[in-house]
Amino acid sequence: MTDPAPAPPAPAATARRTSPRVVLVHTLTFRQARRLLPYAIPALAAIGLGGGRWTVAGLVVGVTLVSLVTAALSWWRFSYLVGPGAVVVTRGLVQRSVRAVPTDRIRGVEVEAPPVHRLLGLVRVRIDAAAGGTGSSEEELLVDGLPPAEGDRLRTAVLTRRARAAAGPEDDDATAPPEPAEEEFARFDNRWLLYAPLVGGYLAVPLAAVGALSRVVDELPAGTLPDVDGPALDSVGAAAVVALVALLLLAVGAVVGAAVVNWGFRLVRRGDSLVAVRGLLTRRHTELEIDRIRGVAVADGAGMRLARAARVNALVTGLGDAQRRGQLLPLGPRAEAEALARRLVPDPGPLTAHPAAARRRRITRALTGGLLVTAAGAVLTATSGWWPLLVVGVVLTALGVPLGLGRYASLGHATGPSSFAVRVGWLVRERAVLERRAVVGWQVKQSWFQRRAGLASVVACVGAGRGGYIALDMAADEVADFAVAASEPWAEQLLPAPPAR
Amino acid sequence: MAVVVALLVWVPDDLGGPEPFLRWAVPIVTALDVLVVVGIRPWFKHRTYRWEVTAEAVHTRTGWLSRTWTLVPVSRIQTVDVTRGLLQQVFGLASVAVYTASSQGTVRIWHLEHGMAQRVAEDLTARAERTRDAAT
Numbered sequence: 079m080t081d082p083a084p085a086p087p088a089p090a091a092t093a094r095r096t097s098p099r100v101v102l103v104h105t106l107t108f109r110q111a112r113r114l115l116p117y118a119i120p121a122l123a124a125i126g127l128g129g130g131r132w133t134v135a136g137l138v139v140g141v142t143l144v145s146l147v148t149a150a151l152s153w154w155r156f157s158y159l160v161g162p163g164a165v166v167v168t169r170g171l172v173q174r175s176v177r178a179v180p181t182d183r184i185r186g187v188e189v190e191a192p193p194v195h196r197l198l199g200l201v202r203v204r205i206d207a208a209a210g211g212t213g214s215s216e217e218e219l220l221v222d223g224l225p226p227a228e229g230d231r232l233r234t235a236v237l238t239r240r241a242r243a244a245a246g247p248e249d250d251d252a253t254a255p256p257e258p259a260e261e262e263f264a265r266f267d268n269r270w271l272l273y274a275p276l277v278g279g280y281l282a283v284p285l286a287a288v289g290a291l292s293r294v295v296d297e298l299p300a301g302t303l304p305d306v307d308g309p310a311l312d313s314v315g316a317a318a319v320v321a322l323v324a325l326l327l328l329a330v331g332a333v334v335g336a337a338v339v340n341w342g343f344r345l346v347r348r349g350d351s352l353v354a355v356r357g358l359l360t361r362r363h364t365e366l367e368i369d370r371i372r373g374v375a376v377a378d379g380a381g382m383r384l385a386r387a388a389r390v391n392a393l394v395t396g397l398g399d400a401q402r403r404g405q406l407l408p409l410g411p412r413a414e415a416e417a418l419a420r421r422l423v424p425d426p427g428p429l430t431a432h433p434a435a436a437r438r439r440r441i442t443r444a445l446t447g448g449l450l451v452t453a454a455g456a457v458l459t460a461t462s463g464w465w466p467l468l469v470v471g472v473v474l475t476a477l478g479v480p481l482g483l484g485r486y487a488s489l490g491h492a493t494g495p496s497s498f499a500v501r502v503g504w505l506v507r508e509r510a511v512l513e514r515r516a517v518v519g520w521q522v523k524q525s526w527f528q529r530r531a532g533l534a535s536v537v538a539c540v541g542a543g544r545g546g547y548i549a550l551d552m553a554a555d556e557v558a559d560f561a562v563a564a565s566e567p568w569a570e571q572l573l574p575a576p577p578a579r
Numbered sequence: 580m581a582v583v584v585a586l587l588v589w590v591p592d593d594l595g596g597p598e599p600f601l602r603w604a605v606p607i608v609t610a611l612d613v614l615v616v617v618g619i620r621p622w623f624k625h626r627t628y629r630w631e632v633t634a635e636a637v638h639t640r641t642g643w644l645s646r647t648w649t650l651v652p653v654s655r656i657q658t659v660d661v662t663r664g665l666l667q668q669v670f671g672l673a674s675v676a677v678y679t680a681s682s683q684g685t686v687r688i689w690h691l692e693h694g695m696a697q698r699v700a701e702d703l704t705a706r707a708e709r710t711r712d713a714a715t
C-alpha cells in the first residue's frame with residue numbers, strides 16, 4: 079500500500095495531513111455535505127422543482143459536487159501534530175480551530191475502519207481525552223483518513239508519549255519502541271454467536287431493521303409495490319407457521335447483527351494496555367490502560383442465564399462511551415467470562431444473600447403494579463362490565479411472584495481482601511466486582527418502608543463505569559461493616575441506620 | 580405536583596364522566612398538598628438534615644420520608660463549589676457542593692450561612708489538595 083502522506087520518520091514537530099483519499103470517502107458518505115442539509119431543503123422548497131428526470135439527475139450531480147467540494151476543503155484545512163506534550167488538531171475553513179490535548183489527559187486510542195474506509199485502505203483514529211473534573215464531560219479528537227500504517231504509528235506515538243510523560247520527560251523522538259509481546263486474554267469463538275438471540279440488545283437489531291424497512295415501503299409510491307394479498311390467517315396452523323417464521327427470522331437477524339459487530343473479536347494484553355479488536359464491516363481497535371481498570375461487570379440477562387452465557391465489561395476511570403469501549407467479552411460462556419473477570423480483578427468470593435425482609439420487599443414491589451391494574455380492572459368490571467383489564471391485572475399479579483423471587487435471588491454482596499462485589503437485577507443481571515481503592519464515597523438510601531423492615535440500600539460511588547453500584551436491600555446493621563470492608567477505615571463514619579431514628 | 584393539581588382545579592364545566600366528583604375533590608387535594616409541602620415537609624426536612632466535616636470525611640444526612648446518607652473522604656474530593664441562589668442571597672445563605680470522580684458521589688450541603696459555607700469550602704479544598712491520592 080502506498081503512503082501519500084510524508085514518510086513516517088519525520089521529526090516530531092511537523093504537522094501532518096491525512097491521506098487525500100479521504101476526500102473520496104467523505105464525498106461518498108456525504109460527511110461534510112450532510113451538515114448543509116437543513117439549509118438545502120428549505121432553499122430547494124423555495125425554488126420549487128419540477129419532477130422531471132433531468133431535475134433528479136441534476137440534483138444528484140449537484141449534491142455530489144457540493145459534497146466533493148466540502149470534503150476537499152475540510153481535508154485541505156485539516157492537520158494534526160503529535161508534539162512532545164500534546165496532540166494538536168487544526169481544522170476549520172472560516173473559523174479555524176486548534177485543539178490541543180495534553181498527553182497526560184489521553185485515556186485511550188481507538189483505530190477503526192468502516193467499510194468505505196477499508197475499500198480505500200484508510201483508517202480513522204479516535205483519541206479520547208478526559209476533560210478533567212467530574213469525568214462526565216468527555217472530549218475526543220478524530221483524525222479521519224489515515225493509511226493503516228500511519229494510523230498504527232499515530233496510536234503507538236500517542237501511547238508511548240503518554241507512558242513517557244508519566245515516567246519523565248526525556249528524549250523526544252517519535253520512533254516507537256518495539257511493541258511488547260502480546261498475551262491473549264480472550265478470543266471469540268464463532269459458536270458463541272448462537273447466544274445472540276437470547277440477548278435483548280441483539281434482538282433489537284432485526285426489529286430496528288424491520289421498522290426501517292416498513293418506513294421505506296410506506297414512502298414508496300403505491301404503484302411500484304406488487305399487489306400481495308395478506309397471508310390467510312384464518313386457520314390456526316397458518317398463524318402458527320407465520321409466528322414461527324417470524325421468530326426464526328428474528329433469531330437469524332440477531333445472530334447476523336452480533337456477527338457484524340463482534341466478528342473476529344480478540345482481546346490481548348500488550349504491555350500495559352488491553353487491546354480489543356473486532357467488527358466485520360467496521361474493524362475497531364480499542365485500547366484500554368490496565369492501570370485504569372477499577373473493576374469489571376459481568377452481566378447475564380434472563381435469556382443468557384438459560385444458556386449459561388455472560389458478557390464482561392471493564393470499569394475504567396475516565397473512559398467515554400464506556401459501555402461500548404469497555405467491552406472485554408461481548409458474548410460468551412459464563413465460565414469464560416468469570417475466568418476473564420478473575421484475571422483482571424481478584425475475586426472477592428461467593429456472594430452473601432440478603433435478609434428475608436429483602437425477599438418480602440422484592441415480592442411486594444413486583445406485585446404492586448399488577449395489583450393496581452387488578453383494582454382498576456375490578457372497578458371497570460363492576461361499573462361497565464369491561465373485564466379484559468381485570469384478567470390482565472390478575473395475570474400480571476401472578477407473574478409478580480416469580481419476578482420478585484427472581485429479583486431477590488439476584489441480590490448479593492461480597493467482600494474480599496482487595497475487592498468487593500455487588501449483584502442486582504433480574505432481566506438484566508449484573509455483578510460488579512470492584513477494587514477497594516475504586517470507592518470515592520458511599521451513599522446509603524433508606525425509604526420509610528426500608529426503615530421499618532430494617533433494610534437499606536448502599537451505593538458504592540466509583541469514578542468508573544456507571545459511577546455508582548448499588549447493593550439493594552442489605553440488612554441495615556451490616557451497612558457500616560460492609561462499607562469498611564469494601565473501602566477504607568474512613569467509611570466507619572457511615573453509621574448504621576438505627577441510631578438515626 | 581401542586582401546580583399540576585392547581586391547574587386541574589379549572590376543569591371545564593362541560594366535561595363528562597367523573598367531572599362532578601373532581602370539582603370538589605381536586606381543590607381539597609390541592610389544599611392538603613399545599614399544607615404538606617409548605618407547612619409540614621420543611622420542618623421534617625430541617626429536623627433530619629445533618630452535616631459533618633471530620634478529619635477524614637464529609638458526611639450528610641438528608642430526606643424526610645426516605646433518608647440518604649452520603650459520605651465522601653477528603654482524600655477523594657476533586658472540587659468544591661459554593662453557590663448562592665437569588666433567594667439564598669436574600670437570606671444570607673449558600674450551598675456547598677463537594678464533587679468526586681463519581682457522578683453519584685456528590686455531597687451537597689444546602690443552605691449554610693454564607694461565611695460558614697465559605698470556610699467549609701476553603702478548608703476542604705486545602706485539605707483535599709494535601710491528601711489527594713492517585714487512586715482515581
